[in-house]
Amino acid sequence: MNALVNLLGRSVYAGPALAGFGALFFIGLVITVAGFDPIAALSALLSQSLGSVNGISEVLVRTIPLTLTGLGITVAFRARMFNVGGDGQIIFGAIAFVGCGLLFPTLTGWLLLPLAVIAGILGGAVWGGIAGILRARYNASEIIVTIMLTYVAFQGLAWAIRGPLQESSGIFPRSEAIPEAIKLGLLLDGSRLHWGLFIALGATVAVTLALRYTSFGYRLDAIGESPLAARYGGIGDRATVILSLAVSGGLAGLAGAVEIAGVHGRLHDAFAEGTGITAIAVALLARLNPIFVPLSAAMFAVLSVGVGGLQRQLGIPFPLVHIIEGIVILAFLVATRLQRDAVEG
Amino acid sequence: MAPASVTAPKPASRPVLELNGITKRFGALAANDDITLALGRGEVLGLLGENGAGKSTLMNILAGLILPDAGEILIEGRLARIAAPRDAVSLGIGMVHQHFMIVPTLSVAENIALGNRTLRPLPLDLSGVRAKIRQITDDLGLPLDPDAATARLTVGEQQRVEIVKALSRDARILILDEPTAVLTRDEASGLFDAVKALAQTGVSVILISHKLEDIFAVCDRVAVLRRGRKVHETSTKDTDADGLVLAMVGESITAPAARRNSPPGKLLLELDGVALRRGDGSTAVDGVSFDLHAGEILAVAGIEGNGQRELAEAIAGLQPPEAGRIVYDGKVHTRGTRTMELRRRGLRLVPEDRHAAGMLVDKSLRENQLLSHLHARRYNRAGWLKRRSAARDAQTVIADFDVRATSSNAVMRSLSGGNQQKMVLGRELADGLRLLIAAHPTRGLDVRTIAFIQRQLLDLRDRGIAILLISSDLGEIWQFADRILVFGGGRAHGPIGVTETTPSEIGAWMAGHA
């Protein structure tokens, strides 16, 4: 172990490089053990996701919610708050967005779209903020609370689209379509790629600047590193904790609103399946640096889109995607740990 | 110049312990550099040196907590391999650490039974342990209840647990690491009596301390460490305080400038009947009343754990007091009083635990400059941070305070303790400071930095800043304070002018005698 650490100590990049190769090795192993050819799998994955205009546009579509939610996870992580309930916040934000849109269908688009988007952000912020309040006041683990709230949100969505928000025909469990005025237009005809891409990129810039140059960003880092020093320095740790989870939820809520506005056009079951969990891997791969989140999100989007091709062409089951996410998280852990040892030793 | 210690007087009988050429490096720092020592049976050896001289490192090697890079250890003339604490225990070495290794949720007997392989695993029967505890405490005259909850014991009693623990494992070499740091004077003399009784029974004792009075009270011989090396060794009968100090420090320290006695200025802080509670709910101190004016240093003396930390937190707005009133610059502290607001108004704090509460160790110096100053408009304009101002100010502190750092981009962790404290102090001195609470500001630092910080505090006082100095170092208090407030026995005594009292009166108050 010591010899390995000494070797890695020569370069700060050795740790991540080793972890990266290790990850690829284990992913290949998992594929091979199941009787598939990893090279064929890789080429199928790449051709499905990047081999056509359609594929690339699908990747970008998938990148949008992953970026927004990933940014949210990053903000919370900076304060060492683990927001595992991104999915619930996405759902709540989407419900708030659709609800607002359906409530005021006669308002003009210039007014209604921002209003509904703000409703979506607030919806997610509330859902995340609850966890923040419970953590700040009662020291309730935000990991458990956010996950529990996700299950509650799933049930809430299921009820809403079969109940008060259900479309008038009453046949399918889904909401009425949102007014045209608040739909996000397509960037590329014939694909699903929509204007939400710019919202995601804009949010990336905004979060990057906020974390580095605002006092809010500094407070997050301070709380994350040493809550005691932050307290002594006069930084209200309770307020910061609540805000970190509220902002995190708000970004996820925005992701939910954008998904409905750009892709689905209405609420239905399972429209953002697994984004919240994948976003954790996205944030970690981006090393908790918001400027890298879109790139990291794109990589996972490639994975997500490509795995569909794996299933279709080679019969490799879809849950491989989760195995890969898990391996990526582990690789991140190992890499940072080795790096830290190399620096300290 | 330190006297050479070529031929130290060897112990009378065959040494029970020999350390030959022990060396331990941490990175580039040689914590122990080729140290050779011998200890005789029934002898009490003092290990003297400043903070950071390498005393604890050496003893941790002996206790199996650290592995040496070079050198050998001989017990009763036989080579000993001490690779883990278990080995040390089986060789009869027992250590009482400075920071007690006591599990607070367990009872005294359970703590002492911990790791004892001779106990039957199932079911756990502690009656034998209890009997042994009673026997040892009776022999030594240090009473201890085996079934007491250790969390409720006083610090002195907890130390007894550690001593009994070591002895219950049939320790024949007992190491005491800075034992009197947390004891009242009465408790300390009780401890020394116990040590002498132990030595009579043939147990050898090594006493680590930086206090001369400890060494002279109980040790037969003393070895002095400085910067990792043994620089002097002698019998306590053949030396005196000055000789040891010279050996410890190796140079003369410039005494701080004499105090100017100017009349105190405006009333800044007023406490009236304040009661302070600890985290677990017990009352730390009751009935604290004093006032503090600009341009004076009020020292709060007392043994650790008597409410000093709670006092600092209450005044700084971090924790409201149990009862009473605190008034800063005319405004009463309320539940809504926020620390940042007080800082803006000039009330700042250098915390006692600088690592955990005073800095962000993994952040750069320039980023640390922002830590307690988010209220300052020069750093924070409506939420937008002016990082360049912070970087410039950090650079100024580095220059003015002679901080050894590569640049303001260096990470706090890479600085030595003394330099870290200088950065913390420098940060708090930013404009607008009117009242500074300095909690144990010189604890654990090297002599030069201590002198520097003390000079800074005096300088602040002369410029009209009010200083509340919390310290357990009576010498420091005597030299710098104008008035003294003593926390002890749950009460506050004073404040009283330094010229109107004596160290023994202060010592009595610290021990809790009215």
Next chain:
Amino acid sequence: MLDQVFFVGLLASAFRFAAPLMFAALGETVAQRAGVLNVGLEGIMLVGAFLAVLGAWWTGSPWGGLLLAMLGGAAMAGLHAFLSITLRADQIISGIAMIVLGLGISGYGFRLTLGAMSPAPTIPAFAPLKLWGLAKLPIVGPILFGQHLLVYLALIIAVALHVFLYRTRWGLDLRAVGEMPAAADAAGISVQAARYSSVIFGGAMAAMGGAYLSTAQLSGFVENMVSGRGFIAIACVVFGRWSPIGAVAAALFFGAAEAAQVRLQTLNPDIPYQFFVMMPYLLAVIFLIFLARRSRMPAALGVPFMPPR
């Protein structure tokens, strides 16, 4: 009709629903008492559920499935232990990796094996015991004597762990490791060994909980069937104040809540059923609120230990 039949059925079901939580919470209690946090129970339970079904099908007996599940759980926990203890990496992130890995491995493995078979194979499962006809006793019969063997096993393990923690030398050492590993280390105890064994035990137990789900409570594996129980189990540990008996009591509480929720649905057909399904999750949140202040968690929980040498 809230009559005797209702309550008897409720309590009997409570044990049934509580069993997976009991196993997972008991295991996690031991691990947390040693100072290691494992939030990845959800993933380990899923892997346990899948491996139990696979093993039962392979060997023709649910006990084979149980064994395979325990091995799988121990292996996953071993990985978490390596990351948390030897590498001293962030225990929460490692746990999150376990969740995701468990989700992936169970789904991937299932679709490659049993899920690909058609018709779906029948899985040998555990049957509830009928202890010497005592199950026929009124009231106490079904509640106390008509459960699966695994439920009794969980209760026995709970008592055994209580004895272990408070009445044996190993339990004393373990508690010290979780409160102040430096003191335990100075006393000669191997902090690493204690933590490794606790975490691996916790993993095996969590997998047993998953196995119960797929081979006793239900008969077969469905993807994502654990549905958050892994997290509720962690809430049980907190609610139970890190004691084995407390964890079981908390699990029973949740089991009763889940049993009640199902019954209340049929009793109140006008209230949308989704609100009842939400109940156990909201209950977990409420637990955390009311019991956070009063409990004392092991002081060194989640903090990696590095011996100073």
